[in-house]
Amino acid sequence: xxxxxxxxxxxxxxxxxxSEEAVAEGRQLYATHCQLCHGSEGLGDGQxxxxxxxxxxxxxxxxxxxxxxxxxxxxxxxEGGTEFGTGMPAFKEVLSREQIWKTITFMRAGxxxxxxxxxx
Numbered sequence: 001x002x003x004x005x006x007x008x009x010x011x012x013x014x015x016x017x018x019s020e021e022a023v024a025e026g027r028q029l030y031a032t033h034c035q036l037c038h039g040s041e042g043l044g045d046g047q048x049x050x051x052x053x054x055x056x057x058x059x060x061x062x063x064x065x066x067x068x069x070x071x072x073x074x075x076x077x078x079e080g081g082t083e084f085g086t087g088m089p090a091f092k093e094v095l096s097r098e099q100i101w102k103t104i105t106f107m108r109a110g111x112x113x114x115x116x117x118x119x120x
Contacts, residue, residue: 026106
């Protein structure tokens with residue numbers, strides 16, 4: 001895997017942060033394009049998750065990690081999983097950049113936070 005996002009994604013930031021309208025639209029986009037693999041709560045337990053190798057990312061966990069900066073999320077959703085060794089399709093030909101940003105907005109605001117295990 002390369003170090004950092006490709007040049008076209010570097011420095012990109014989500015123009016829809018904290019917009020209720022964007023979260024609502026992103027929720028619909030997520031349900032249509034992501035939920036089948038990643039599950040309704042981003043736990044990698046969608047209807048077809050068991051048939052995928054490797055398993056879909058745990059988005060609810062990933063979104064809380066320091067690496068989940070806007071440019072990384074935009075890159076990985078736009079270009080798909082080839083760079084990361086997964087079967088996730090590229091969405092740049094399916095969704096507009098605005099729709100990808102709204103999906104990311106939902107992921108940040110609408111996926112439940114993963115609580116740290118007791119004692120950690």
